[in-house]
Amino acid sequence: MGKTLSEKIFSEKSGKDVKAGDFVLAEIDVAMIHDITGPLAIKAFREIAGEKAKVWDPKKIVIAFDHQAPADSVAAAENHKMLRKFAKEQGILLYDVGEGIAHQIMVEKGHVLPGMLAVGADSHTCMYGALGAFATGIGSTDMGAVFALGKLWFKVPETIKFEINGKLPRRVYSKDVILKIIGTVGANGANYKACEFVGSTIEKMEMSERLTMTNMAIEMGGKTGIIPPDKVTEDYLKSIGVDYEIPEWLYSDEDAYWKEVSLDVSNLEPQVACPHSVDNVKPVSEVEGVKIDQVFIGSCTNGRYEDLKVAAEILKGEKVAKGVRLIVIPASRSHYKRALKEGLIDIFVEAGAIVEFPSCGPCMGGSFGLIASKEVSLSTSNRNFIGRQGSPEGEIYLCSPATAAASAIYGEITDPRKV
Numbered sequence: 158m159g160k161t162l163s164e165k166i167f168s169e170k171s172g173k174d175v176k177a178g179d180f181v182l183a184e185i186d187v188a189m190i191h192d193i194t195g196p197l198a199i200k201a202f203r204e205i206a207g208e209k210a211k212v213w214d215p216k217k218i219v220i221a222f223d224h225q226a227p228a229d230s231v232a233a234a235e236n237h238k239m240l241r242k243f244a245k246e247q248g249i250l251l252y253d254v255g256e257g258i259a260h261q262i263m264v265e266k267g268h269v270l271p272g273m274l275a276v277g278a279d280s281h282t283c284m285y286g287a288l289g290a291f292a293t294g295i296g297s298t299d300m301g302a303v304f305a306l307g308k309l310w311f312k313v314p315e316t317i318k319f320e321i322n323g324k325l326p327r328r329v330y331s332k333d334v335i336l337k338i339i340g341t342v343g344a345n346g347a348n349y350k351a352c353e354f355v356g357s358t359i360e361k362m363e364m365s366e367r368l369t370m371t372n373m374a375i376e377m378g379g380k381t382g383i384i385p386p387d388k389v390t391e392d393y394l395k396s397i398g399v400d401y402e403i404p405e406w407l408y409s410d411e412d413a414y415w416k417e418v419s420l421d422v423s424n425l426e427p428q429v430a431c432p433h434s435v436d437n438v439k440p441v442s443e444v445e446g447v448k449i450d451q452v453f454i455g456s457c458t459n460g461r462y463e464d465l466k467v468a469a470e471i472l473k474g475e476k477v478a479k480g481v482r483l484i485v486i487p488a489s490r491s492h493y494k495r496a497l498k499e500g501l502i503d504i505f506v507e508a509g510a511i512v513e514f515p516s517c518g519p520c521m522g523g524s525f526g527l528i529a530s531k532e533v534s535l536s537t538s539n540r541n542f543i544g545r546q547g548s549p550e551g552e553i554y555l556c557s558p559a560t561a562a563a564s565a566i567y568g569e570i571t572d573p574r575k576v
């Protein structure tokens with residue numbers, strides 16, 4: 158029996174021939190902390206290694222401020238101050254406020270390469286798997302151990318092969334595909350599994366769309382999302398200034414998967430995840446007409462230039478419905494710059510949107526842009542749990558940037574194929 162891509166990466170990083178179910182001590186290639194989980198990771202590191210200890214390799218650690226950035230409270234400002242001091246003392250690269258969402262930065266600044274083992278103190282670290290890396294979120298205590306040793310214990314996961322074929326219909330995107338998958342397998346449907354996305358639909362997706370897919374693997378319980386690296390991966394890396402040739406071993410052997418799930422997207426409708434769980438997914442035709450108070454276009458799931466472009470095409474020359482707030486947040490400074498240069502920001506502002514600096518924004522309800530009781534949010538982010546974006550009596554629907562933009566114009570959930 159052959160090996161999956163994930164098993165091959167763990168074999169490489171543990172120096173042993175390992176299979177799913179094995180426990181391995183693996184070498185970490187890159188580790189990320191942000192402004193919320195960073196302070197806890199540093200506390201754990203100091204407890205493990207001592208107050209004056211140096212991290213195992215400062216070049217392999219990245220810090221980014223995104224959740225409460227710029228600081229929205231004195232407590233957040235103190236956290237930032239402490240992290241800046243730690244980064245300076247240790248010689249760690251820090252992306253300060255305004256640079257963008259940590260996950261987006263990790264990918265676009267070349268910190269992640271195919272075949273790497275990447276960890277981040279955040280559950281959506283699984284997003285980097287779009288580059289063919291094994292990437293997973295870990296707790297802050299585990300991160301303290303990584304800072305000290307550069308290694309971590311893992312149980313090698315089995316892999317579910319998601320075979321996705323067919324041409325995506327007009328105004329249907331990778332977000333609709335991943336919502337459909339999560340709705341089908343359920344929020345626990347891939348617990349501790351590597352979710353590998355393959356098939357002709359994935360092969361045709363650009364990197365931005367692939368990132369949306371792997372980002373949400375955690376929403377079905379996945380240990381990671383992963384896409385075998387190919388020409389799209391190589392071209393993407395080239396576009397960010399990384400000259401990289403993909404090694405030949407980075408693919409899964411056909412007989413090595415634990416389970417297969419297939420989906421034909423040729424007739425897929427835009428999908429919407431309804432309150433209060435990500436797997437409560439319905440085709441847009443079943444939720445059309447639901448009144449909304451706030452629309453959020455952004456997050457590590459759907460805040461890239463490509464997402465903003467789709468939204469801007471729909472919003473061009475239109476106005477946001479009276480009484481609706483539309484918040485647009487580019488995922489990083491570079492995507493913000495590109496959107497500015499190409500006139501997308503103009504379109505949003507003209508339409509009546511509020512455009513904010515790159516950050517997590519209202520995604521987690523930890524910062525600005527909260528909703529009140531009985532208010533309804535329509536969001537391109539990845540989670541709609543009770544209270545996630547403010548009041549526990551509010552409601553959150555999740556969708557693609559196209560559905561979000563069309564709905565913002567009409568003030569109710571709207572099928573983007575109609576506009």
Ligand SMILES: CC(C)[C@H](C(=O)O)[C@@H](O)C(=O)O
Pocket residue numbers: 193194224278279280281294521
């Ligand atoms: C704050 C952080 C720990 C959290 C996560 O791990 O995912 C956040 O980014 C989220 O999306 O809920």
Ligand code: SF4
Pocket residue numbers: 223224258260279281456457458516517520521538539
């Ligand atoms: S944008 Fe949302 S999901 Fe992504 S890291 Fe920030 S809070 Fe988490």
